[in-house]
Amino acid sequence: MTTTEPSVGNAGRATARPAGPRPGSPLAAIRSSTRAARTRRKWYEIIGLTAPAAIVFTMFVLAPMGFAVYYSLYRWNGYGWPTEFKGLSNYFGELGAFRDPIFLDALRNNAIIIVGSLLVQGPLALGIALLLNRKFRFRSVFRLLVFVPYVIAEVTVGIMWSLILLGGSVTDTFLNAIGLGGLVTGWLANLDVVIWTMLFILTWKYTGFALILFLAGLSNVPTELTEAAALDGASWWQIQWRITIPLLGPTIRIWMFLSMIGSLQVFDVIWVAASPAVRSLGASNSMATYMVDHGFNERQWGYGNAVAVILFTISFVAALLFQRFVLRRDVDDARTGRVN
Amino acid sequence: MAITRRSGAVVALLAATTLLLAACGSGGGDTNTNSSDLYKNPVTLVWWNNYNTDGPGKTYWQKVAADFHNLHPTVTVQFNGIETNELQRSKLPAALLSNSPPDIFAAWGGGEMVEQVQAGYLKDITDQTKTEVANIGPASNIWAVNGKQYGLPYQFAVEGFWYNKDIFTQAGITSAPKTMDDLNADIAKIKAVGKIPIAVGAGDKWPAAHWWYNFALRECSATALANAGAKHTFDDACFVKAGQDLQTFNATNPYQPNFLATPGQKGADSSAGLVANGKAAMELMGAWDGGTMGSLTPDKKQPSFLGWFPFPSVSGGAGNQSAAMGGGDGFACSKKAPPECVEFLKYIVSPDVEKGYAATGAGNPIVKGSEAGLTDPVLQAIAQATQQAGGVQLWLDTQFGATAGTAMNDAIVAIFAQKGDPNGVVTALKNAAR
Numbered sequence: 001m002t003t004t005e006p007s008v009g010n011a012g013r014a015t016a017r018p019a020g021p022r023p024g025s026p027l028a029a030i031r032s033s034t035r036a037a038r039t040r041r042k043w044y045e046i047i048g049l050t051a052p053a054a055i056v057f058t059m060f061v062l063a064p065m066g067f068a069v070y071y072s073l074y075r076w077n078g079y080g081w082p083t084e085f086k087g088l089s090n091y092f093g094e095l096g097a098f099r100d101p102i103f104l105d106a107l108r109n110n111a112i113i114i115v116g117s118l119l120v121q122g123p124l125a126l127g128i129a130l131l132l133n134r135k136f137r138f139r140s141v142f143r144l145l146v147f148v149p150y151v152i153a154e155v156t157v158g159i160m161w162s163l164i165l166l167g168g169s170v171t172d173t174f175l176n177a178i179g180l181g182g183l184v185t186g187w188l189a190n191l192d193v194v195i196w197t198m199l200f201i202l203t204w205k206y207t208g209f210a211l212i213l214f215l216a217g218l219s220n221v222p223t224e225l226t227e228a229a230a231l232d233g234a235s236w237w238q239i240q241w242r243i244t245i246p247l248l249g250p251t252i253r254i255w256m257f258l259s260m261i262g263s264l265q266v267f268d269v270i271w272v273a274a275s276p277a278v279r280s281l282g283a284s285n286s287m288a289t290y291m292v293d294h295g296f297n298e299r300q301w302g303y304g305n306a307v308a309v310i311l312f313t314i315s316f317v318a319a320l321l322f323q324r325f326v327l328r329r330d331v332d333d334a335r336t337g338r339v340n
Numbered sequence: 341m342a343i344t345r346r347s348g349a350v351v352a353l354l355a356a357t358t359l360l361l362a363a364c365g366s367g368g369g370d371t372n373t374n375s376s377d378l379y380k381n382p383v384t385l386v387w388w389n390n391y392n393t394d395g396p397g398k399t400y401w402q403k404v405a406a407d408f409h410n411l412h413p414t415v416t417v418q419f420n421g422i423e424t425n426e427l428q429r430s431k432l433p434a435a436l437l438s439n440s441p442p443d444i445f446a447a448w449g450g451g452e453m454v455e456q457v458q459a460g461y462l463k464d465i466t467d468q469t470k471t472e473v474a475n476i477g478p479a480s481n482i483w484a485v486n487g488k489q490y491g492l493p494y495q496f497a498v499e500g501f502w503y504n505k506d507i508f509t510q511a512g513i514t515s516a517p518k519t520m521d522d523l524n525a526d527i528a529k530i531k532a533v534g535k536i537p538i539a540v541g542a543g544d545k546w547p548a549a550h551w552w553y554n555f556a557l558r559e560c561s562a563t564a565l566a567n568a569g570a571k572h573t574f575d576d577a578c579f580v581k582a583g584q585d586l587q588t589f590n591a592t593n594p595y596q597p598n599f600l601a602t603p604g605q606k607g608a609d610s611s612a613g614l615v616a617n618g619k620a621a622m623e624l625m626g627a628w629d630g631g632t633m634g635s636l637t638p639d640k641k642q643p644s645f646l647g648w649f650p651f652p653s654v655s656g657g658a659g660n661q662s663a664a665m666g667g668g669d670g671f672a673c674s675k676k677a678p679p680e681c682v683e684f685l686k687y688i689v690s691p692d693v694e695k696g697y698a699a700t701g702a703g704n705p706i707v708k709g710s711e712a713g714l715t716d717p718v719l720q721a722i723a724q725a726t727q728q729a730g731g732v733q734l735w736l737d738t739q740f741g742a743t744a745g746t747a748m749n750d751a752i753v754a755i756f757a758q759k760g761d762p763n764g765v766v767t768a769l770k771n772a773a774r
Binding site (some may be wrong): 077078079080095163166169186187188189190191274275276277278280281293296297298299300 | 429598600746754757
């Protein structure tokens with residue numbers, strides 16, 4: 001950066017650009033300064049073009065995150081500005097989140113939903129996707145039917161299932177009618193059962209999402225491969241197992257990632273379908289519902305922020321680990337495809 | 341080209357920054373009127389009311405807003421109906437923290453109001469409302485902090501049992517129970533005719549918690565309750581006793597099955613719905629229950645079989661056996677509100693407006709003389725009980741504020757779920773008060 005450089009002026013440099021000195025010419029000094037100028041200009045452009053997005057991102061994502069961390073160090077009821085500094089006691093103190101059995105219940109419930117979603121929704125959606133990928137009449141109608149639950153709003157789903165499952169309603173009558181009356185329980189009231197009821201509702205709702213991703217992935221599997229395999233005498237099962245599913249790998253891994261993050265942050269269906277009492281007893285709560293219950297309803301905004309920070313940290317670390325160990329191969333493939 | 345592109349970026353950047361600064365900068369501008377030029381400048385009062393669902397209550401308050409504008413054309417009242425919990429728990433704190441809070445908003449009094457006053461959000465209306473406070477009587481104290489008035493109630497009533505007279509007759513019960521022993525005997529009789537004795541909306545937590553409040557009211561001396569309210573001390577053994585009473589009572593299995601999932605007011609399967617549709621014999625609930633039940637029957641009419649009696653006495657309890665739990669609704673003005681806000685508040689609690697409110701059947705008016713507007717016999721009985729009660733205690737969760745109140749309700753629900761014990765409630769209260 002010489003002092004003369006700015007005097008060259010933007011206009012002069014910009015017009016000089018197409019006629020820049022060729023490599024090896026005696027104008028090497030000028031060339032290098034022009035190259036520096038070009039680099040600088042590139043950076044101006046990068047900064048100028050990304051600044052609006054960067055400012056918005058900082059204001060609405062980074063700054064609130066910073067505030068959340070800051071608030072989480074206080075005992076604060078939301079009136080006035082926080083003044084009662086408590087250090088990390090909202091996290092680890094005697095009354096901190098990690099010592100509250102109800103919060104630990106929320107962690108366990110989130111874990112159940114993550115594992116349950118991956119183990120149930122994935123295979124279920126994959127099976128349906130492989131079936132619906134074959135050609136038959138009314139295929140699109142069936143595709144639509146499986147996808148419909150995903151399109152319905154979460155709150156609607158929650159209310160609908162709470163009405164279906166409430167004691168003495170449709171479900172119990174149906175079970176009694178088919179001779180399974182012994183199974184009838186408080187689907188939404190039995191504290192040992194509620195979380196499985198929630199998992200059922202979430203599976204019902206989100207299998208369609210996995211399905212649509214898998215169908216999109218299947219349409220990218222070249223038919224040449226399956227046709228060639230078929231000509232070689234491979235059975236339908238062998239084709240699916242050895243060709244289609246391996247080629248669907250990137251899609252499945254992306255779905256796992258989305259499902260995991262969604263399960264960590266699950267809120268609305270649980271909030272609407274399970275009663276506040278069952279939630280506050282730790283039977284159906286998730287980290288997100290716990291956060292709202294304690295942050296807003298119990299008006300402990302500092303504590304609520306601490307829970308938000310914990311939820312964010314867990315999601316962030318889970319996302320990083322998943323990227324590092326599972327998605328890495330897909331990302332590397334993409335990079336080698338682009339560079340060189 | 342390059343220049344254009346770059347300067348374009350700069351312009352975009354500047355534009356974005358300006359927009360952001362403008363967005364951050366707006367929202368100031370206090371109203372600097374003082375009381376001498378009342379009604380001289382045009383003002384708009386933003387009113388946050390908790391009547392958010394269509395019905396006679398909401399229609400009435402909208403009419404009150406319009407009437408006030410007709411009386412004082414410089415004042416425009418902008419009515420906003422917001423669901424109670426959303427208003428109190430999330431919208432109002434955020435709005436009060438901002439530069440532009442609503443001018444007049446729903447206030448429950450008690451601990452919540454103490455916190456709002458401590459943060460300096462509310463207008464002191466002591467001097468302007470002396471007449472109104474005298475007309476309202478002692479209940480106005482709930483909307484006062486340290487002897488200063490910060491809000492006024494327009495409705496207040498005690499709670500009790502809403503019961504189905506037909507089921508009582510069918511079960512051979514001739515008079516409303518006076519003691520817990522009477523109530524237990526009646527529960528056995530109702531079970532014998534195959535009905536649910538008591539519906540409880542434990543799913544919503546607070547309807548279950550009210551059972552504990554009433555036991556605490558019967559077990560605790562006035563001093564113990566006053567100390568709990570003012571100083572958040574819960575050392576008196578009566579608070580454990582209340583939980584033991586509740587445990588004993590719950591052991592008689594008086595409620596509908598799966599009550600932990602039963603909502604209080606939503607749908608025909610809610611606790612109010614079970615009574616309204618003749619499946620359950622009674623429910624412990626506030627004065628609004630008749631209106632709620634009316635919206636849950638197939639013909640949308642309040643059932644004619646409804647009767648009312650106060651919470652029975654508990655033998656050996658140190659509390660006043662004729663005292664009652666109660667609560668009400670009021671409004672408060674934010675500190676930044678123009679003086680016209682106080683005038684509107686006074687208008688709301690004026691006898692004529694209160695009589696009109698009584699006629700809607702949406703609740704019990706509080707100003708003396710306005711109970712004449714009540715037409716519903718049950719509401720008349722409640723108004724009488726409110727006046728004759730040997731002391732009225734505000735809902736304990738409202739009294740203790742959101743933090744201690746919610747922790748207490750959670751611990752009481754744990755007793756209902758047989759996951760907690762009487763000491764748990766006291767521990768939760770003490771932890772929240774720390």
